Amino acid sequence: MIKKSVVFICGVFCLTLAQSGVSHARTKSKAASSAAAVQDTVPRSEYEKLKQEVEALKATVQSLIENETWARQSLGQPEARPVQQQAQKVAADTPEPNDETATAQAETAAPPPSRVSPEMGLEEGDRQKEAEEAKRELDQFLRSQKVLFKKGDLQVEFSATYAQDTVEIAPYKYKARAAGAGVLFRYGLIDDLELDISVPFTFQELELDTRNQLIVNRDGFARRDSSGLGDVSGSLRWGALHEDGLIPETTLSLNVKSDTGREGRGLATLLRPSVGSNLLIVDPSLGTGFWNIGGSVSLVKTIDPVVLFGSLGYNAVLERGRYDPGDQIPYSLGMGFSLNDRVSFSTSLNGAAVRRYKIDGREIPGSGGDIHSLNLAVTVQVAKGLFVEPFVNFGLSEEATDFFAGVNVPYRFDERYPLPFFR
Structure with missing residues (x-):
């Protein structure tokens, strides 16, 4: 009896345990199904967030379309209708947001401007202006060949120079050394019309070697020096033609040079000894002693990356009393990059053909000549509007100065100073 009771109890226990396992398996299966359903469904908060982002994107696209239409109308360009229609179609397919979504959109999306800013309308003009400004900065080495300044522009150029020349007139040997400093003003009267005024200051020393003479007094040298204001000059330059295709930039110039520099006797005095001495009196000259009036034409042509330039002119040297020093035909030909x-x-190669000297209307044989020199220069921009230009010049003919070197420092002011009577 006891044995049967034990068997019965074990059977009931096993049956109960089996039913519990089946129930647990069913519960686990239902939980897995619920989890899968939850994973396949987007939460409400995520849905609202995505919807707000779509609405913000739609508003941004619509604003870009409106701004593009306004900008194209301002520039006279046709509207991009296919893009606009496609964007409107996308906007129409998107459901309208509710009040809560609109509020969230206003908080999260930055409102686009209703109109294009004035800077956008002037962007193309600003770029063109900056390009012209950059070209003017690069063209500083052409400042004596073309007009670089607009109305009211002002540039001041300081210079320091040194020159050395040697001339032999048997039995003498004549040496000249000159150190100079000057200031040059360039001013734009109106567009394509420029005024230049140059004021030089010079210190000059002349030395005469008389050691080859039969009678030598002391050390055989005579020295004289002088300093002061040189010949003040000015020019008016007009940009007649701008470079366009095969047409080079053409500039016409009117040049005037005064006789403000103190005139010396120069070599003429060297041929006349002073009384009671075998040394010759040397009287340095700070200027030519004659007025000059002339004109020239300059051409500039760009063949990237090289710029070619040249000029040709005529200077009439006004006679004074019995003396007529002869007119000059200056020219130059050069390149830069x-x-x-x-x-x-x-x-550049610079030169001038000098006509014969006249006294009392009669030409002096052999007094004419040709002046040729080679000039090398480097122009460096060290700051906005400020340049440093060292140069060296070598004489190529007997009439030219043997050696001439110096440095120019141009500075262009940022401000403009237009004259009220120039319109």
Whole structure:
């Protein structure tokens, strides 16, 4: 009896345990199904967030379409209708937001401007202005060949120079050394019309070697020096033609040079000994002693990356009393190029044909000549509007100065100073 009771109890226990396992399996299966359903469904908060982002994107696209239409109308360009229609179609397919979504959109999306800012309308003009300004900065080595300044622009150029020349007139040897400093003003009267005024100051020393004479007094040298204001000059330059295709930039100039520099006797005095001495009196000259009036034409042509330039002119030297020093035909031919956005290199051949000297209307044989020199220069921009230009010049003919070197420092002011009577 006891054995049967034990068997019965074990059977009931096993049956109960089996039913519990089946129930647990069913519960686990239902939980897994619920989890899968939860994973397949986007939460409400995520849905609202995505909806707000779609609405913000739609508003941004609509604003860009309106701004593009306004900008194209301002510039006279046709509207991009296919893009606008496609964007409107996308906006129409998107459901309208409710009040809560609209409020969230206003908080999260930055409102676009209702109109294009004035800077956008002037962007193209600003770029063109900046390009012209950059070109003017690079063209500083052409400042004596073309007009670079607009109305009211002002540039002041300081210079320091040194020159050395040697002339032999048997049995003498004549040496000249000159150190100079000057200031040059360039001013834009109106667009394409420029006024230049140059004021030089000179210190000059002349030395005469008389050691080859039969009678030598003391050390055989005579020295004289002088200093002061040189010949003040000015020019008026007009940009007649701008470079366009095969047409070069053409500039016409009117040049005037005064006789403000103190006139010396120069070599003429060297031929006359002073009384009681075998040394000759040397009287340095600070100027030519004659007025000069002339004109010239300059051409500039760009063949990237090289710029070619040249000029040809005529200077009438006004006679004074019995003396007529002879007119001059100056010319120049050169080239230059930019090494980078701040450094330019240029070289030029400068010259002048000088007509014969006249006294009392009669020409002096052999008094004419040709002056030729080679000039090398490097122009460096060290700051906005400020340049440093060292140069060296070598004489190529007997009449030219043997050696001439110096440095120019141009500075262009940022402000403009237009004259009220120039319109």
